[in-house]
Amino acid sequence: MKHVGVDIGSTTVKVVVLDEQYHILYKYYARHYSKVRTEALQVIKKIRSLLQDEPFTIAITGSAGLGTAKHTGIEFVQEVFATRIAVEHFIPSADVVVELGGEDAKIIFLTGGSEERMNGTCAGGTGAFIDQMATLMNVSVAELDKLSFSHQKIYTIASRCGVFAKSDIQPLLNQGAQKADIAASIYQAVVDQTITGLAQGRRIQGTVAFLGGPLTFLKGLQERFRESLELGDGAIFPDDAQYFIAIGAAMHSVNSPVTTYDDVLHRLTDAAYAKTTIETLPPLFSSKEEYEAFQHSHRTDDVEYDDIATYQGSAYLGIDAGSTTTKMVLITEDHKILHSYYALNAGEPIPIVLEQLKQIYALCEDRISIKGSAVTGYGEDLIKNAFHIDTGLVETMAHFRAAQHFNPDVDFIIDIGGQDMKCFKIRNNVIDSIVLNEACSSGCGSFIETFAKALGYNIQEFTSLALRSSHPVNLGSRCTVFMNSSVKQAQKDGASVEDISAGLAISVIKNALYKVIRANSADDIGKNIVVQGGTFLNDAVLRSFELEVGRKVTRPSIAGLMGAYGCALIAMDHKKEVSSLLNLEQLNNFSHTSQATTCTACTNRCKLTINTFEGGRKFISGNRCERPLGKTEKRVVPNMYEFKLNYLTSFVSQEGRFGKIGIPFALNMYENLPFYHAFLTDLGFEVVLSDVSTRDMYQLGQHTIPSDTVCYPAKLVHGHIENLLQKGLTTIFYPCMPYNYDEKKGDNHYNCPIVAYYPELLHANIGALNHVNYYYPYLSPHDRRAFEKQAFAFFSERYPITKKDVRLATSAAYEAYDAYKEAIHDFGYQTIKYAEANDLDIIVLAGRPYHVDPEVHHGMDKLITSLSLAVISEDALSPVVDKQPSTVVNQWTYHSRLYAAARYIADKDHMHLVQLVSFGCGLDAVTTDEVRSILENEGKIYTQIKIDEINNLGAARIRIRSLLAAIDQLKERKIK
Amino acid sequence: MATLRYDKTGRLLFTKEMKKEYTLLMPMMLPIHFGFFEEIFKLHGYRAVILDTTGQDIIDEGLRSVHNDFCYPALLTTGQLLHALKSGEYDINKTALVMSQTGGGCRASNYIHIIRKALKNQNLEHVPVISFNLVGIEKNPGFKMTPKIVAQLTYAVVYGDLLMWLSNQTRPYEKNIGDTDKLLAHWMNAIKKEIRRSKSFLPKAANKKFIQIAKDFQAIDRTEEERIKVGVVGEIYIKYAALGNNNLEEFLHNEGVEVVMPPLLDFALYSLNNVIVDSRIYHKGYLRAAIVKWLFQFLYSLQDKVNTAITHHSDFRPMQSFERIKELVKGYVDTGNKMGEGWLLTAEMLELIDAGIYNIICTQPFGCLPNHIVGKGMIRRIKQNHPEANIVAIDFDPGATKINQENRIKLMLATARRNMQSHSAPTFALGGGK
Missing domain, CATH: 3.40.50.11900 (Rossmann fold)
Structure with a gap:
């Protein structure tokens, strides 16, 4: 009898037919473009000849397969479970299985205590993540893979979440880092996420089978896994790795009821055409008239143009070197646009600007003279230095200047670009409140575009579909990663592309309104709202915004060019006789190379990009301070953060009768170190501090972090403990402190739950702490009397000390703490x-x-x-x-x-x-x-x-x- | 109409006058227990309404009115209350809101302020918000937790726990579908009637009722079939409230699983126990601790009575004794860990394993601070000590999709099924060190 396995993942559908010995008779792999049920039906139709003659067994698996299985009554098997069945049969020597899918990542430990794990809610995607990153770099996934092989260095890219990683990569691209290096770094982020987010401390060792689409097709990713895990021959990349889940499902079906081709066809057909009930939102337009009125009302916010071929006189140039796009505008003395340019910069703004400048000079001939130029955006410094732009300014000012031009009474501006959202309120003609998005709102704009592409549409088509949607789906508003998985659910439920497109537009707006602006009502936002940024050129997004705030807003026809237009206006405000901009001759001689390096001047270890232009002109980016620029003379400005760090790291330890005791220099020790250092020293310990945190130290302890959504300061403690252990300490002190000092400024004086109890978590998760003296008593320095009792009870059990010893040590502790407070x-x-x-x-x-x-x-x-x-x-x-x-x-x-x-x-x-x-x-x-x-x-x-x-x-x-x-x-x- | 009066800090008070005219809205958590609470409040002259509303509108209302980085329960309870206020069903000039408050170190103690902020932003500042707590925060002249009410609420918790506990043990096995819910409804009515009838409601006959309830459930015709048992632990609201956990209980029931919900009384005992432990750790508050100890003993004896009724008059699994729970958690977290669900959460996982229930869902709102430690933070050690434990941690959040949650629960269930099979017919061995 034959066995059929159908694996419907987040992006693809895979089908296998096995014979009785589990040999593959047929296999099929395709993207389903969110038409889950019809695609499943199509595949089954394709294999009619193989199945129609005799009964067989069948099972469905995969994250998007759940709904189909429910509806059809066909056996469902959870995908990790299916993977396990297949691996146990085909790779019996495997100790661990790592399976990366479109959006889920899974790990199965088969030996040494069996365990299965899937990524948590916040872990983002993997396959889809790589897709997104490739789009960001304007290369195909295959090209990205190829690029990764010629990398020379790896950048640290946040691995926890796709949105975060994107925020890390974008600046690298803009600073001119090598694409090959970025490609490999993206892979490394996926590897790191697997080690920390998935394995969470269990070592991935022995024979490891790597499964799933990305790990089958991407050789560079395979390479990174092999190298990072030091697996050597233990790494297995089996043939048909992308089919393993489907194979497991087919094998699982052996125990399910036997069925026939007609029966399955019937059930799937039923499901494909069934109406599903999903929670939907009101449509963007309830009637054609409404749509036309909307169209009409936005025609007025246009800008005037002048002909660059005939215009004579002065002109002003504005450049917005954004994160994903480069925008340029040349305007006349009376604000008319002579020339404009908007394009994806594919992470390389310099060649684009160079090309455009040459073109502009050619068009200007001798009639037009450029009297001022200004640049803004992520690439501001680089472009300013490369082309000698007159003025550089922060984006918010550029946008404000442009918005004021369209609506002098503007009191609220929202700009949604590809990567960033910016909102600001204007009171009395001054920007008085600026809100920029956090990581969780990052990339909303480009998300729609990426999604359109993934579903096989261009952005215009995708937008027009949204306008026709009658039941937009609710996709949530937390972040693009969550929206992504909501889309998955909607697909599972059979939502149409129209409804998904409209749902995305609504979600992006809700994200902006509720997460970024935190608006309570329309009046809260403003009366004269100007919306801009490339994302608002999408009518569905504009409409969603108007519906959500309940009033008409101004969308200039150049919504995507506002930054550049504002720059041009400011260039005019600052006009000069001659702009410092490179002239045509200089442009023709222009050259640019970039090189990545790490600054060694201080512990920040800034990743620098050294840009070299013609004639050896240099521009260094990525630095936090002036030191790598060779300027040693700088004004010393008081910096309390530096002062505190110096103070805390300057305690001298002396040998003590009880030997060494280690303290992790992290979390609340930044507050309590003076106290405990003095206390322990006085009691007779030689206090050893862990080193000041570094990224490397974090990675050292990363594998023991049980909750990937806890704050970074807490995560760092794991590294500090490892650091102390590496120093050979056998006694480590890190007390639990539910209460902090009572400074009488509030109704109580708690610490947060993390600061209070993290020592207990460390004990439960860092195995090595079981083999040393790990002291984590409950102590409460807010109450001197209680503290003395607690400390005496704890230490007298372990060391020959008297009450007096503790009392004296306590005095020293409070003195040291008071001195620290005084110094601050x-x-x-x-x-x-x-x-x-x-x-x-x-x-x-x-x-x-x-x-x-x-x-x-x-x-x-x-x-x-x-x-x-x-x-x-x-x-x-x-x-x-x-x-x-x-x-x-x-x-x-x-x-x-x-x-x-x-x-x-x-x-x-x-x-x-x-x-x-x-x-x-x-x-x-x-x-x-x-x-x-x-x-x-x-x-x-x-x-x-x-x-x-x-x-x-x-x-x-x-x-x-x-x-x-x-x-x-x-x-x-x-x-x- | 009642006049609006404020205290020194500018807080709008709930006055005695208001008590006569106002409707009190409270968010729902546990249908059985809160149903009794509603009756008790009515008995004492409050027009109490426990909101059983559901739906996306509540979540949207919450998203609009609460800082989105705040935890999901805050968003849902605030959303539910505001949604009700705006529904037009209640006179907004004669309605007050009630929210529980613990005063602990978890951000949950801020819920009440979040609701006030939301009201202010929507020009509903005239709606009083009452803090429901037993530690004396924010007093209101019109809303007093008298010893009588507290005692009655305690009994309500005990009854609620018993009914929840037994119905969960019969529902998956009943031969006649609906028997359990019929019996449950019968007893809920009976107890509500008793609350309405007797002003005292300190039932001498409580013990008799416990026994009768045990007997009645025992009488339900059940199959012998073995079912997978799944324990649900976690942050209190998400664990219990269907609105918070996407109808988790219903989902599990449909998967053919016996759901084990830890009793609410444990949380009350835990809260009291914290006061006693605090006096030990911080060397003060001895008098308060002594009084609390007395209360603790009273509650503990009630739990004991319930368990006696269960073990003597039925073959159902009894609840774990609180002292046993405290014992189990040693070596994991200290009983001084008291923010949020604190050590009790870890202990609940351990008590389930102790009772042979190895499959556990640990629920929490996305980013729940205490659960980083006592939930997710302890799973590794629990699994080390109990390799048979099959625990999955699920985050709940307005953006988290049901499919992601269900898929992970399904994985846990698949492992549970395999474990059950291998248990009954150990044909293929699992794991085995290399």
């Missing part, structure tokens, strides 16, 4: 004085104590001081602010400090607050809104920067520069 406060006071004397502005880089860890803030402090701003932390200010009521539960010590610092600066013109928020910090969902409202009530601008393992300061730089630009504007107005 003092430094803050000195900074304020220094800033006043030198006319500097101060940024309160507010967060939590462990944000001082350079691997956590990624050099944010230096980025700020490089802009000539002093940096202090929130706890420098909080001691001088009295307890005040708040609209939230104020019962965490770290939070109380944030609120106090916000109140302190609320009426200070020269102090501004930037809040650092770790991704995954649930409690900061509480603090961010509260800090924002404290500041905004006093007319201050609130800036929030989310940080994670992503090592990309590009977005942070935009935010801080936007803040500075807005502050400058405010000051100018005050002077006037």
